[in-house]
Amino acid sequence: METTWEHRLRNAGLRVTRPRLSVLDVLAGHPHVDADTIATAARAVHPSISPQAVYGVLKALVGGGLARRIEPAGGPALYELRVGDNHHHLVCRECGAVADVDCAVGAAPCLTPSAAAGFVVDEAEVVFWGLCADCQVARRQHGYGTATAIGEGVGA
Amino acid sequence: METTWEHRLRNAGLRVTRPRLSVLDVLAGHPHVDADTIATAARAVHPSISPQAVYGVLKALVGGGLARRIEPAGGPALYELRVGDNHHHLVCRECGAVADVDCAVGAAPCLTPSAAAGFVVDEAEVVFWGLCADCQVARRQHGYGTATAIGEGVGA
DNA sequence: TCCTTCTCTTGACCTAGTCAAGACAACGGT
């Protein structure tokens, strides 16, 4: 199962180029990054890469099914290499940290909308908003109350 | 239960102004609108209202719990007056149309992430992506295949 | 090696939205 990035690019009908390999390299090392961070990190390997090239590469990777784009409200789009499985995300309201989370029950009943209003649904996107471990600690240290007092459970 | 906008604004600790009433009026007539559409529509009632005033008013309304802001990926933020209940949204990939949908099972099991990775979760946001009835018809007419062939069911 | 085609670079442009300063209006007190 030794599938290299080169193979995967070719399988997706994409040419193998230095910018693309650099971007894939960065994505492999960082689970959820925005385009700007990718550009900065990729420049360490391939100094001449332009921000627009990164956008182009990312669009190609997403189009080819090698990467996935997520767009949390109130922040830049993030990219990840974990594709094909049905996983969702935990997003920290404070620092924007993102963690993957598997759906507890797969194609769950609540993910089939009760009244579809004539829509044909093909994807259910779930984002859990909250506070990451680090920001909980930071809040407690600043006397903003305990982290457990922040919400009254999960609103669905 | 005759609660006027004026009452609601005061209850939220907000002053009652013409721009705010205009915006509330527009929101009452359109379930999901972006700031620009609100500005255009509000100008019919209050011609001198500025785009920035609309942003300010919307921020105040959201802060006061009179409106809710939703930010579907790839589009401007939308605002709605339906607040306080736990409802989600169906978004059309083609035309951006939005429909409300109640969660089928309330605080459902799948909305409690299996592994929270140290996060304290206070909200679960669900967006169903698909094709609205109108766009299904439009696709069929243009020979892009049947609408029912677009997705293989709901991915969770 | 050559040629075609795709991809990258460069640079202009765009949307959606924020921030700051001052004019103005709302509303509590007299």
Add this chain to the structure above:
DNA sequence: ACCGTTGTCTTGACTAGGTCAAGAGAAGGA
């Protein structure tokens, strides 16, 4: 009814994040 305080609106500059188009350059098949 008026006045003063304070919150809100107008005006205008500015920002982030991202798209679009044209041409230079590299990838890969013949």
